[in-house]
Amino acid sequence: EAQVTQNPRYLITVTGKKLTVTCSQNMNHEYMSWYRQDPGLGLRQIYYSMNVEVTDKGDVPEGYKVSRKEKRNFPLILESPSPNQTSLYFCASFAGGYNEQFFGPGTRLTVL
Amino acid sequence: KQEVTQIPAALSVPEGENLVLNCSFTDSAIYNLQWFRQDPGKGLTSLLLIQSSQREQTSGRLNASLDKSSGRSTLYIAASQPGDSATYLCACFNSGGSNYKLTFGKGTLLTVNP
Numbered sequence: 001e002a003q004v005t006q007n008p009r010y011l012i013t014v015t016g017k018k019l020t021v022t023c024s025q026n027m028n029h030e031y032m033s034w035y036r037q038d039p040g041l042g043l044r045q046i047y048y049s050m051n052v053e054v055t056d057k058g059d060v061p062e063g064y065k066v067s068r069k070e071k072r073n074f075p076l077i078l079e080s081p082s083p084n085q086t087s088l089y090f091c092a093s094f095a096g097g098y099n100e101q102f103f104g105p106g107t108r109l110t111v112l
Numbered sequence: 113k114q115e116v117t118q119i120p121a122a123l124s125v126p127e128g129e130n131l132v133l134n135c136s137f138t139d140s141a142i143y144n145l146q147w148f149r150q151d152p153g154k155g156l157t158s159l160l161l162i163q164s165s166q167r168e169q170t171s172g173r174l175n176a177s178l179d180k181s182s183g184r185s186t187l188y189i190a191a192s193q194p195g196d197s198a199t200y201l202c203a204c205f206n207s208g209g210s211n212y213k214l215t216f217g218k219g220t221l222l223t224v225n226p
Binding site: 035042045047058094097098100102104106 | 143144146150153154155156158163164193201203205209212213214217218221
């Protein structure tokens with residue numbers, strides 16, 4: 001089954017404690033991205049990757065890092081989480097061109 | 113910069129009614145437009161994808177149209193059911209250089225009353 005998986009699905013942490021949210025896709029897609037969803041602000045792109053070792057900033061990259069060492073994985077790293085990073089996070093992948101984007105189930109992060 | 117607006121922000125209808133959700137966008141240079149459904153606190157379920165060269169797509173009781181020249185898309189839901197209650201999101205797909213980016217509207221919260 002074609003899918004995008006994220007882990008963990010739920011996470012409660014404290015300010016400053018480094019964390020990683022994993023994202024993996026099994027469709028051999030070159031393009032992957034991360035979005036965050038906040039009430040009243042909608043979904044906004046954090047980072048994206050065009051292929052292995054190629055990443056770039058989206059609209060709201062501050063406080064986040066990413067890496068793309070393998071085609072299937074695109075982890076989101078919060079080196080020093082802060083309460084304003086409390087949000088619902090989605091990973092997405094697609095094959096490029098005019099194809100549809102596939103989204104993971106989301107990770108609900110709470111930073112205390 | 114692409115901006116996507118969805119009207120209305122919320123809609124409440126009785127079961128069985130046909131309804132239309134609206135989406136407008138400012139940059140007509142889109143690759144495609146995708147409609148999603150989101151249940152409270154849950155993930156995004158893709159409903160329909162309309163390519164930029166297409167005028168509409170249909171899936172079951174859902175029909176989505178696209179008018180690039182006017183910057184509009186509509187999602188038509190026939191014979192609505194309580195199970196259709198969710199937030200519906202419209203997203204435009206543009207290419208800004210190397211960034212294939214989805215720009216989302218803020219959604220329409222639909223409630224279908226039994």
